[in-house]
Amino acid sequence: MNASRWRISPPPCRCSGACWPPGPDAVSADGLELFADLYEFRMAHAYHALGMEEEAVFSLFVRRLPAGRNFLLACGAEDFCDTLEALRFGGDSLAYLRGLGAFPEEFLAWLARLRFSGAVHAVPEGTPVFAGEPLIEVVAPIAEAQLLETLAMNMVGLQTLLASKAARVVAAAAGRPVVEFGSRRAQGIDAALAGARAFHLAGVAATSNVLAGARHGIPVAGTMAHSFVQAFAREADAFRAFAHHYPETILLVDTYDTAAGVRRVVELARELGAAFRVRGIRLDSGDLAALARQARGILDHAGLTQVQIFASGGLDEHRIAALLAAGAPIDAFGVGTEMSVSGDAPALDIAYKLTAYAGQGRMKLSEGKRTLPGRKQVFRTATGDTVALAGEDLPGEPLLRQVMAGGRRAAPRPPLATSRQNAAERIAALPAPLRALAPATPPYPVAISPALAAEEGQVRARLSAANLPPRPVG
Amino acid sequence: MNASRWRISPPPCRCSGACWPPGPDAVSADGLELFADLYEFRMAHAYHALGMEEEAVFSLFVRRLPAGRNFLLACGAEDFCDTLEALRFGGDSLAYLRGLGAFPEEFLAWLARLRFSGAVHAVPEGTPVFAGEPLIEVVAPIAEAQLLETLAMNMVGLQTLLASKAARVVAAAAGRPVVEFGSRRAQGIDAALAGARAFHLAGVAATSNVLAGARHGIPVAGTMAHSFVQAFAREADAFRAFAHHYPETILLVDTYDTAAGVRRVVELARELGAAFRVRGIRLDSGDLAALARQARGILDHAGLTQVQIFASGGLDEHRIAALLAAGAPIDAFGVGTEMSVSGDAPALDIAYKLTAYAGQGRMKLSEGKRTLPGRKQVFRTATGDTVALAGEDLPGEPLLRQVMAGGRRAAPRPPLATSRQNAAERIAALPAPLRALAPATPPYPVAISPALAAEEGQVRARLSAANLPPRPVG
Numbered sequence: 052m053n054a055s056r057w058r059i060s061p062p063p064c065r066c067s068g069a070c071w072p073p074g075p076d077a078v079s080a081d082g083l084e085l086f087a088d089l090y091e092f093r094m095a096h097a098y099h100a101l102g103m104e105e106e107a108v109f110s111l112f113v114r115r116l117p118a119g120r121n122f123l124l125a126c127g128a129e130d131f132c133d134t135l136e137a138l139r140f141g142g143d144s145l146a147y148l149r150g151l152g153a154f155p156e157e158f159l160a161w162l163a164r165l166r167f168s169g170a171v172h173a174v175p176e177g178t179p180v181f182a183g184e185p186l187i188e189v190v191a192p193i194a195e196a197q198l199l200e201t202l203a204m205n206m207v208g209l210q211t212l213l214a215s216k217a218a219r220v221v222a223a224a225a226g227r228p229v230v231e232f233g234s235r236r237a238q239g240i241d242a243a244l245a246g247a248r249a250f251h252l253a254g255v256a257a258t259s260n261v262l263a264g265a266r267h268g269i270p271v272a273g274t275m276a277h278s279f280v281q282a283f284a285r286e287a288d289a290f291r292a293f294a295h296h297y298p299e300t301i302l303l304v305d306t307y308d309t310a311a312g313v314r315r316v317v318e319l320a321r322e323l324g325a326a327f328r329v330r331g332i333r334l335d336s337g338d339l340a341a342l343a344r345q346a347r348g349i350l351d352h353a354g355l356t357q358v359q360i361f362a363s364g365g366l367d368e369h370r371i372a373a374l375l376a377a378g379a380p381i382d383a384f385g386v387g388t389e390m391s392v393s394g395d396a397p398a399l400d401i402a403y404k405l406t407a408y409a410g411q412g413r414m415k416l417s418e419g420k421r422t423l424p425g426r427k428q429v430f431r432t433a434t435g436d437t438v439a440l441a442g443e444d445l446p447g448e449p450l451l452r453q454v455m456a457g458g459r460r461a462a463p464r465p466p467l468a469t470s471r472q473n474a475a476e477r478i479a480a481l482p483a484p485l486r487a488l489a490p491a492t493p494p495y496p497v498a499i500s501p502a503l504a505a506e507e508g509q510v511r512a513r514l515s516a517a518n519l520p521p522r523p524v525g
Numbered sequence: 526m527n528a529s530r531w532r533i534s535p536p537p538c539r540c541s542g543a544c545w546p547p548g549p550d551a552v553s554a555d556g557l558e559l560f561a562d563l564y565e566f567r568m569a570h571a572y573h574a575l576g577m578e579e580e581a582v583f584s585l586f587v588r589r590l591p592a593g594r595n596f597l598l599a600c601g602a603e604d605f606c607d608t609l610e611a612l613r614f615g616g617d618s619l620a621y622l623r624g625l626g627a628f629p630e631e632f633l634a635w636l637a638r639l640r641f642s643g644a645v646h647a648v649p650e651g652t653p654v655f656a657g658e659p660l661i662e663v664v665a666p667i668a669e670a671q672l673l674e675t676l677a678m679n680m681v682g683l684q685t686l687l688a689s690k691a692a693r694v695v696a697a698a699a700g701r702p703v704v705e706f707g708s709r710r711a712q713g714i715d716a717a718l719a720g721a722r723a724f725h726l727a728g729v730a731a732t733s734n735v736l737a738g739a740r741h742g743i744p745v746a747g748t749m750a751h752s753f754v755q756a757f758a759r760e761a762d763a764f765r766a767f768a769h770h771y772p773e774t775i776l777l778v779d780t781y782d783t784a785a786g787v788r789r790v791v792e793l794a795r796e797l798g799a800a801f802r803v804r805g806i807r808l809d810s811g812d813l814a815a816l817a818r819q820a821r822g823i824l825d826h827a828g829l830t831q832v833q834i835f836a837s838g839g840l841d842e843h844r845i846a847a848l849l850a851a852g853a854p855i856d857a858f859g860v861g862t863e864m865s866v867s868g869d870a871p872a873l874d875i876a877y878k879l880t881a882y883a884g885q886g887r888m889k890l891s892e893g894k895r896t897l898p899g900r901k902q903v904f905r906t907a908t909g910d911t912v913a914l915a916g917e918d919l920p921g922e923p924l925l926r927q928v929m930a931g932g933r934r935a936a937p938r939p940p941l942a943t944s945r946q947n948a949a950e951r952i953a954a955l956p957a958p959l960r961a962l963a964p965a966t967p968p969y970p971v972a973i974s975p976a977l978a979a980e981e982g983q984v985r986a987r988l989s990a991a992n993l994p995p996r997p998v999g
Contacts, residue, residue: 085736086714088706089747092735097770103756147739153771193756200750201734204709205717212712232562235678236872238686239715240560243679246713260675261566262559265621273563276674278879281887282577282667285991296571297627307890311994318995336891388872397871398710398862405752413755416781417810517759520785521792 084140085147087201092148095194096158105409106169107193108426110185111203112404113211117396121485122495124218124474125180126249127210128173128187129464131203132455135167169195171455172441174429176465177214177252177474178450179481181497183421184429184438185451186211193408200403208401209242214249216368216393218478220386221254222486223368225375228383230272232259232363233391246391252471254478255386267467274333280306287315294319294329301331301361304346309337313346317353331359331382339364340379347380361385367394368488412510423503424510427451435496440503558614559621561675566622569668570632579883580643581667582900584659585677586878587685591870595959596969598692598948599654600723601684602647602661603938605677606929609641643669645929646915648903650939651688651726651948652924653955655971657895658903658912659925660685667882674877682875683716688723690842690867692952694860695728696960697842699849702857704746706733706837707865720865726945728952729860741941748807754780761789768793768803775805775835778820783811787820791827805833805856813838814853821854835859841868842962886984897977898984901925909970914977 098104113123140162148154148162169191174180186207189196221229231250234243247263257272258264264271275293280303283289290302304312313332320327332350334342339362350358362374363385371384388394404422405413412424423438430437430447439445453461484491499507572578587597614636622628622636643665648654660681663670695703705724708717721737731746732738738745749767754777757763764776778786787806794801806824808816813836824832836848837859845858862868878896879887886898897912904911904921913919927935958965973981 082736082739083714085739086708086717087735088708088733089735089738089745090733090749091747093747093771093774094749094753097753097767098756100770101766107752107756109752144739148735151738151745197750197752200752201709201717205711205714208710209713234560234562235675235877236682236875237679238712238866238871239683239719240557240679241713241715243560243675259562259564261561261563261622262556264563264625265556265559265618271563271625273565273567275564275568276671277889277891278581278583278671278674278887279568279571281879281889282572282581282882287995292575293571296574297567300567305891307988307992308994311992314995336894392712392866392871394871397712397866397868401710403709405755408756413752415751415755417751417779420810514781518781518785520782521761521788 082144083134083202084138085144086205087198091198091200092154094197096154098194098197099158099161104192104194106190106407107196107405108407109189109196109200109203109403110406110422110427111187111189111207112185112402113180113182114400114402114420116182117399119490120215120219120396121487121491122179122181122215122218122481123211123399124214124253124478125174125178125186125207125211126176126214126252126470127207127245128171128454129176129470130210130245131187131206132171132173132460133464134202134206135171135199135455136458136460138165138167140165165195167191167195167199167455167458169455169458170453172426172451173454174450175452175473176470177472178477179485180211180429180450181436181495183423183497184436185427188406188426188451190426193405204401204403206245208399210245210249211401212393212396212399213242213246213391214253214474216390216396217250217253217255218474219368219488220366220371220384220390222478223371223375223488224384227381228256229254230257230259230383230385231255231387231390232273232385233387234258234260234263236388237391243391248467250390252467252474254471254475269467274301275303277303277306277335279303286312287318290315290319291322294323294327298326298328299330301333302329303333303335305334305336305342309334309342310345310349313349316358317349317355320353320355329358331361333361333363333385335362335364339381340374340377343374343379343381359383363387365389372488412506414507414510414514416511416514423499424506425503427503435498437498437500438503439500440506443500443502445500556618557608557676558612559618560679561672565672565674566628568671570628572668572671573632573635574629578666578668580664580881581670581879582881583663583670583674583677583877584880584896584901585661585663585681586659586876587654587656588874588876588894590656591873593964594689594693594870595961595965596653596655596689596692596955597685597873598688598727598952599648599652599660599681599685600650600688600726600944601681601719602645602928603650603944604684604719605661605680606645606647606934607938608676608680609645609673609929610932610934612639612641614639639669641665641669641673641929641932643929643932644927646900646925647928648924649926649947650944651946652951653959654685654903654924655910655969657897657971658910659901662880662900662925664900667879678875678877680719682873684719684723685875686867686870686873687716687720687865688727688948690864690870691724691727691729692948693842693962694845694858694864696952697845697849697962698858701855702730703728704731704733704857704859705729705861705864706747706859707861708732708734708737710862711865717865722941724864726941726948728945728949743941748775749777751777751780751809753777760786761792764789764793765796768797768801772800772802773804775807776803777807777809779808779810779816783808783816784819784823787823790832791823791829794827794829803832805835807835807837807859809836809838813855814848814851817848817853817855833857837861839863846962886980888981888984888988890985890988897973898980899977901977909972911972911974912977913974914980917974917976919974
C-alpha cells in the first residue's frame with residue numbers, strides 16, 4: 052500500500068516537490084482561514100452541494116479534567132472571536148484549495164464570499180469550568196460552523212490549558228509574585244505569546260517575553276543570564292558592571308558556586324556603600340531550599356536584609372509548595388518549562404461536537420465519548436453547577452453569554468486586566484478544597500438538568516431507532 | 526512584597542492598563558525581533574555600553590535525552606536561519622522598547638541598525654543527535670548572539686521535539702502510512718504548522734492541516750468527522766451522500782455502533798454495485814484491535830477485501846506497536862494529540878549556552894549543568910560519536926556544517942523533501958536497538974575528544990582560580 056491510497060494530495064503542481072514551499076506571498080498574511088483540517092473543507096463542500104444550510108450548534112467542551120486537577124480556567128474565547136470576525140478567504144488561499152483538485156469552482160466561490168454569520172456563546176475568560184461544561188457554543192449554518200473546528204479547539208484549548216496550569220502555580224506561591232520565563236521551552240511562538248497572556252490572566256505577575264509584553268500589555272521582567280557572568284573573567288566584575296547599569300537589579304549567583312556568589316554580592320555592597328541598590332539575588336540550580344536558607348543567612352549577617360531571594364530552575368506548583376512548606380526564605384518565583392508546556396497534562400481532552408442540526412438535538416453514541424444534545428447553559432450556584440438546555444431558567448448564574456451575533460462581536464473585547472480580575476475573584480470564590488493542589492474529594496458537583504437529561508434520552512432513542520443495525524449480511 | 530519590587534515594568538504609558546493591548550499595528554508584522562526575553566535586551570545593552578563587542582560562541586544542545594528515548598532528530602535550523610536573515614528592529618518595536626524606560630537612545634539606535642552579522646553552524650535537519658551534541662553553534666558579537674537565545678531555543682527545540690516523537694511513531698507503524706491530525710490539540714497555531722513540517726520530515730505521510738499543506742508543501746489528507754454522520758437522520762444516508770461526492774473516500778463507522786457502521790458500508794457496496802469505490806473505513810474509538818478484526822471479517826465476507834482499515838483515537842507509538850503485535854488488520858494510522866504535544870516528553874532539556882568569548886573558552890560550573898567550552902564539531906563513525914573542538918580532524922563524518930556566514934545563508938534552504946530523505950537514510954543507518962521503542966542498552970556512545978577534555982579542564986581551572994570564594998564575611 053502506498054500513501055496515495057489514503058487520499059493524500061500531493062503539492063498541487065504535481066512536480067517533484069522542488070518548487071515547494073511556496074514563497075511567503077503564496078498564502079495571505081496570517082492565513083488562518085486555512086487553519087482547518089482538510090475534512091472540514093470536504094464536509095463543508097458536501098453540505099454546500101447537498102443544500103444543507105440549516106443552523107447547527109457545535110459545543111466546545113472538555114470531556115474529562117486532567118488527572119489530579121480540580122478545575123480549568125476558561126481562556127482563549129476572545130482571540131477566537133477576533134479571528135472569526137476577520138476570517139476571509141483571499142485569492143492565495145483559494146488558489147491553494149483549487150490546486151488540490153478536490154473542490155468545484157462553485158464551492159470556492161462560496162468560500163470567497165464567506166463571512167462568519169453566526170452566533171457565539173462563551174463562558175467569560177477567567178471563569179473556572181468543569182468537565183462536560185461548554186466553554187463555547189457556535190450557532191451557524193452547518194458548513195460555516197464545521198470549518199471552525201480546528202481553530203476553536205486549538206485556540207481555546209491552548210489558552211485554557213495554560214491558564215489552568217498557571218492558576219495552580221499562582222496558588223502554590225501563596226501571594227509571592229510568580230514571573231514566567233518559559234518562552235524558550237514553550238511549544239512554539241504562538242504558545243509562548245498566547246501562553247504569556249493566559250498566565251497573566253491566571254495571576255502570574257510578569258512575563259520575560261518582550262513581544263508578549265508589547266502585544267498584550269503584560270508587564271515584562273528579566274535581568275541577567277549565566278552567560279553575562281561567564282563573559283567576564285571574574286564573577287565579581289560581572290556583578291559590578293551589571294549593577295552599574297541596572298542599580299536595582301537582581302544578580303544571578305549560581306554560575307560557579309552559589310554561596311561564593313552570594314558573598315560576592317555582599318562584597319559589592321561593601322564596595323558601593325550607599326550606592327548599593329541591588330534588590331535581590333536569583334538562585335537557579337541545586338537544593339533551592341538549603342541554598343535559600345544559606346543565602347538568607349549570609350545576606351542578613353551582612354545587614355542586607357532588604358535583598359530578596361528569587362528562585363527558579365525546574366519549578367512547578369508542587370516544587371513551589373514544597374519549598375514554602377519547608378520554610379525556604381524565597382520571596383518570588385521564576386517558572387518556566389513546566390508551566391509553559393503544562394508538563395503534567397500537555398493536552399486537554401477537548402472536543403468540538405455537533406449537538407444540534409436543523410432544530411434537532413444530535414449526539415454520538417460512541418463508547419466513552421458522550422455529548423449532550425442541543426444548545427445549553429450552565430447555571431452556577433454556591434453548591435455546584437447544573438448543565439441545562441439553553442432555554443431553561445434555573446437558579447444560579449448563567450455562565451454562557453452571547454459574545455457574537457450575526458458574525459459580529461456583541462460587545463467589545465474586555466481588557467486583559469478585567470479578565471484577570473474576573474479570574475482572581477472567581478477562583479477565590481471556589482470552595483477551598485478546589486483551590487488546593489491535591490484532588491478535591493468529592494470533586495465539584497456538576498449536574499445535568501432534568502430537561503436536558505430527558506432530551507438526551509429522546510435523542511438517543513430516536514438515533515437508535517433510525518440506526519438499527521442492518522440485518523446481518525452474507 | 527509586591528510585583529514592582531521585581532522590576533516588573535508596567536505598560537509603558539503607566540495608565541491603568543485600559544489602553545492595552547495596543548492595536549495590531551503597534552508592533553511590526555511578525556515582530557519576531559522582540560521574541561526575546563527581557564534579560565537578553567538588558568544584557569545586550571550592558572555589553573553595548575561596556576564596549577564588549579568581541580565574538581562569542583553560543584551552543585544549542587540538549588542536556589539529557591527524554592526518558593526512554595534513544596535519539597533526537599534535529600529539526601528547525603532552517604526556519605531559524607530564515608528568521609535570522611530577516612530580523613530587523615522596526616519603529617514599532619523600538620517604540621515599545623523605548624516605552625519601557627530601560628534603554629538609552631544610543632542602544633535603541635544600535636538596535637535599529639542591527640543586522641545579524643555572524644555565522645551559524647548546524648547539524649543538517651533530519652540528522653539523529655544525542656545528549657550534549659551541539660545542534661547549532663552561533664558565532665557573532667556577543668550582544669547579537671545573546672539576543673537570539675529565546676528564538677533559537679523555541680524554534681529548534683520545538684521542531685526537534687516533535688520530529689523526534691514522530692520518528693518513533695513512524696517506526697512503530699512499520700511501513701504503514703501515518704497521517705497526522707493533531708492540529709486541534711497542538712499547543713498553538715505555530716506548534717501545529719511547524720509540527721506538521723517536522724512530522725513530515727520524520728516520515729509522516731500527510732497532515733490534516735490545510736494551512737500546513739499550503740505553507741510547507743506537505744500532502745494533506747482527511748475525509749469526514751462524526752458530525753457529518755450526525756447531521757443526517759440515518760448513518761446510511763450520510764455514507765451514501767459522502768460517497769456520492771467523494772467516491773474514493775474513507776467512511777467513519779463508529780458514530781453509533783461500529784459493527785453496524787461496517788455493515789452499512791457493505792449495504793452501500795451492494796446498492797452501488799460497480800460504482801462503489803470507497804477505499805476504506807475508519808475506526809476511532811473502542812477496542813481497535815478487536816474492532817479491526819471484526820470489521821475485516823465483515824468486509825472480507827462480503828467480498829470487500831479491497832476496502833482498507835484506518836485506525837485512529839488516542840494513538841501513540843506504543844499503542845500502534847501493540848495493535849500490530851496483536852495482529853490487528855490495520856492498514857494505516859491517524860495520530861493526533863500524543864504526537865502533536867510529544868505527550869511523554871512535552872519539552873526538551875535544551876540549552877543555549879555561552880561557550881567562548883573573546884577567544885577564550887567559557888563554561889558554567891553549576892551543579893548538573895555541564896557545558897563544553899569553545900566551538901565544537903561532532904564526528905560520527907559506525908561505532909559512535911565524538912564531540913571535539915572545531916579545529917580537530919578526527920575520523921568520521923563531521924555533522925556540523927556552516928549554514929550562515931556574515932549574516933547570510935551560506936547555501937540555499939534545502940527542500941523539505943531533501944531533509945526528509947536525509948532523515949530516512951540516517952535513521953535507517955542507526956544500530957537496530959536505537960531504532961526500537963525500548964531504551965537501547967547500552968545507549969549510543971558519545972565520547973569527548975582528548976583535546977576537548979583538556980580544554981574543559983583548563984577552562985575549569987582558570988575559572989576556579991579567578992572565582993575563588995571571597996573570604997568569609999562578617
